Amino acid sequence: xxxxxxxxxxxxxxxxxxxxxxxxxxxxxxxxxxxxxxxxxxxxxxxxxxxxxxxxxxxxxxxxxxxxxxxxxxxxxxxxxxxxxxxxxxxxxxxxxxxxxxxxxxxxxxxxxxxxxxxxxxxxxxxxxxxxxxxxxxxxxxxxxxxxxxxxxxxxxxxxxxxxxxxxxxxxxxxxxxxxxxxxxxxxxxxxxxxxxxxxxxxxxxxxxxxxxxxxxxxxxxxxxxxxxxxxxxxxxxxxxxxxxxxxxxxxxxxxxxxxxxxxxxxxxxxxxxxxxxxxxxxxxxxxxxxxxxxxxxxxxxxxxxxxxxxxx
Amino acid sequence: xxxxxxxxxxxxxxxxxxxxxxxxxxxxxxxxxxxxxxxxxxxxxxxxxxxxxxxxxxxxxxxxxxxxxxxxxxxxxxxxxxxxxxxxxxxxxxxxxxxxxxxxxxxxxxxxxxxxxxxxxxxxxxxxxxxxxxxxxxxxxxxxxxxxxxxxxxxxxxxxxxxxxxxxxxxxxxxxxxxxxxxxxxxxxxxxxxxxxxxxxxxxxxxxxxxxxxxxxxxxxxxxxxxxxxxxxxxxxxxxxxxxxxxxxxxxxxxxxxxxxxxxx
Numbered sequence: 313x314x315x316x317x318x319x320x321x322x323x324x325x326x327x328x329x330x331x332x333x334x335x336x337x338x339x340x341x342x343x344x345x346x347x348x349x350x351x352x353x354x355x356x357x358x359x360x361x362x363x364x365x366x367x368x369x370x371x372x373x374x375x376x377x378x379x380x381x382x383x384x385x386x387x388x389x390x391x392x393x394x395x396x397x398x399x400x401x402x403x404x405x406x407x408x409x410x411x412x413x414x415x416x417x418x419x420x421x422x423x424x425x426x427x428x429x430x431x432x433x434x435x436x437x438x439x440x441x442x443x444x445x446x447x448x449x450x451x452x453x454x455x456x457x458x459x460x461x462x463x464x465x466x467x468x469x470x471x472x473x474x475x476x477x478x479x480x481x482x483x484x485x486x487x488x489x490x491x492x493x494x495x496x497x498x499x500x501x502x503x504x505x506x507x508x509x510x511x512x513x514x515x516x517x518x519x520x521x522x523x524x525x526x527x528x529x530x531x532x533x534x535x536x537x538x539x540x541x542x543x544x545x546x547x548x549x550x551x552x553x554x555x556x557x558x559x560x561x562x563x564x565x566x567x568x569x570x571x572x573x574x575x576x577x578x579x580x581x582x583x584x585x586x587x588x589x590x591x592x593x594x595x596x597x598x599x600x601x602x603x604x605x606x607x608x609x610x611x612x613x614x615x616x617x618x619x620x621x622x623x624x625x
Numbered sequence: 626x627x628x629x630x631x632x633x634x635x636x637x638x639x640x641x642x643x644x645x646x647x648x649x650x651x652x653x654x655x656x657x658x659x660x661x662x663x664x665x666x667x668x669x670x671x672x673x674x675x676x677x678x679x680x681x682x683x684x685x686x687x688x689x690x691x692x693x694x695x696x697x698x699x700x701x702x703x704x705x706x707x708x709x710x711x712x713x714x715x716x717x718x719x720x721x722x723x724x725x726x727x728x729x730x731x732x733x734x735x736x737x738x739x740x741x742x743x744x745x746x747x748x749x750x751x752x753x754x755x756x757x758x759x760x761x762x763x764x765x766x767x768x769x770x771x772x773x774x775x776x777x778x779x780x781x782x783x784x785x786x787x788x789x790x791x792x793x794x795x796x797x798x799x800x801x802x803x804x805x806x807x808x809x810x811x812x813x814x815x816x817x818x819x820x821x822x823x824x825x826x827x828x829x830x831x832x833x834x835x836x837x838x839x840x841x842x843x844x845x846x847x848x849x850x851x852x853x854x855x856x857x858x859x860x861x862x863x864x865x866x867x868x869x870x871x872x873x874x875x876x877x878x879x880x881x882x883x884x885x886x887x888x889x890x
Binding site for chain 2: 378
């Protein structure tokens with residue numbers, strides 16, 4: 313059962329399964345075969361697995377070369393260190409619109425132990441600005457598995473942001489078919505819409521239940537694809553609700569909330585809050601401690617939504 | 626057609642014409658790499674209109690993308706490009722852009738422009754060809770300045786680690802980069818020794834002796850290991866007034882005058 317896997321294990325399993333289905337899939341790591349669980353692919357397809365050593369830049373450039381030779385490379389490392397290859401990704405991958413798939417694991421607060429150097433809170437912003445890129449941030453293991461499998465069908469380059477081990481299985485029975493670029497209604501509502509990406513989905517659902525007890529009807533809209541954003545879903549709710557709250561495990565600048573704001577400015581702006589992080593992370597013993605410390609909790613999400621609703625009365 | 630040296634000379638004349646019309650070209654760098662490219666194109670090792678998907682074809686990656694005009698000049702000399710089109714290079718509507726882009730003719734696998742990136746791209750391409758069982762080779766042409774980049778050595782380490790004998794690297798060692806002489810900007814040390822220590826088959830040749838370059842290419846192709854040819858070159862080679870100077874841009878009148886003075890027969 314995929315829901316019993318951790319998000320990174322779901323990545324490894326999806327890659328191994330994709331390798332069974334397609335012989336053009338190759339996998340590159342930067343001394344991160346073990347930590348990203350790409351080793352699951354290596355065990356089944358050793359001839360198509362390449363370790364670049366601790367060299368993220370070469371990993372990106374070599375992936376571009378493999379794509380030019382007709383392969384579909386998946387390159388994996390910690391999301392924080394994928395950023396080191398950004399300019400190479402811009403010039404050699406995005407500019408040529410090559411089918412390179414970058415998978416950044418240990419994203420957000422999921423690597424609580426290793427502190428701010430390892431906690432990628434900027435990666436969605438970095439890859440979202442690149443032309444041709446598709447950016448995904450699945451919520452749990454089930455969705456991670458589906459996102460990686462579905463990424464093989466995308467024409468251009470893809471960035472997938474995944475956590476390490478922490479996740480709350482939420483999407484396993486939520487919908488039947490995962491489509492790249494599609495947002496999902498996790499909960500319908502008409503007063504306020506809570507918009508999430510990645511692992512914040514379960515937190516937003518908990519916040520909606522808190523709001524319900526206070527007589528506020530909150531919709532929860534989940535966007536596993538940040539780019540392209542599901543504008544049809546957004547515009548449906550832009551007319552229906554009074555306010556929007558976006559929640560992400562990422563800095564509030566340039567990420568999912570910014571993407572939503574950029575879209576809503578055209579669809580009819582409403583009172584909106586962007587919840588996330590300002591600044592760098594911190595060392596802790598668990599991601600849960602960090603969510604608490606940085607205020608990304610169901611209580612805070614509910615409080616922010618309530619505050620916005622009161623402004624509209 | 627004349628000898629390869631005569632063709633290279635004619636290409637130099639056409640580079641000067643381009644320089645007269647396009648202030649964006651790097652004339653000094655294009656002149657230093659020209660004989661290397663002549664050896665590759667002139668012997669049919671790489672072709673101007675190759676198509677992807679052929680399991681036997683070879684590939685050229687020009688990592689020092691700012692010298693792409695040397696390819697345009699040679700393409701016109703070899704009859705693959707109308708020489709009138711050379712005057713359009715760098716214009717908004719022209720396909721002859723000032724660095725290799727994805728829609729630039731004659732460079733079908735690798736855009737470049739950002740230094741060092743073509744090296745990893747070439748290594749990835751060679752890895753892909755090996756995985757496919759394709760017999761083609763990748764000829765990688767780099768500058769010496771771009772060997773300052775960390776990604777250059779990361780990528781060479783991958784080539785060495787995976788034993789990629791199907792990639793032949795030619796370093797256009799013209800000894801100059803933006804801020805001055807290469808070794809004054811940042812010491813390159815014993816370049817041949819650095820490659821040798823990584824397990825490369827290393828040759829050092831005169832980068833303006835086309836016959837010598839061809840001999841070195843033949844030896845590199847037989848090496849059975851990743852190989853590098855350090856081609857000692859001179860910026861602005863073959864044009865009086867530019868040879869040995871760091872000048873990359875020249876006024877139109879001077880460019881046309883130099884083109885008129887160049888005698889290739």
